[in-house]
Amino acid sequence: PLGIIVNxxxxxxxxxxFRIKELRDMFGDLVLEPQLPERTSLQQAQGAAKPLHVWPGESAQELATDFDQLLDHIVEAGNIEVPENGPQAH
Structure with a gap:
């Protein structure tokens, strides 16, 4: 597995x-960073069928940055080639 995302x-x-520490004790480096905080902006963006990256507000942008960091880790760990005109989420 690539890792465990705590959300x-x-x-x-x-x-x-306590539970996050428990996960780290059991799975070590498989517990990925950053942890994704609970944010109403995520539910709001989903409910409006809009990407989080365009949802207004500081908490939405912080969460979008967290998702970007996880995506970067996945791309790097999976040795995935991203075309120059590839995903524009960043």
Whole structure:
């Protein structure tokens, strides 16, 4: 497997932090960074059938950056060639 993406994280939740540590103890480097926080902007963008990358607001842009980082990791780890005129998400 490429890794484990932890999503819908609430950083203030002691339970979430405990479970993330548990995952890291069991799977080590397979637990990918960044963790994806729970954001209403994601549900709003999905409900409006719009890409998160064009959804207004700082939290949407932060989450879009997190997704970009994960995509970069996937492309690099999978040794995937991206054409110069390829995905324009960045």
């Amino acid at each position: 819908r994280v609430r950083p203030q939740s002691v339970e979430h932090q």
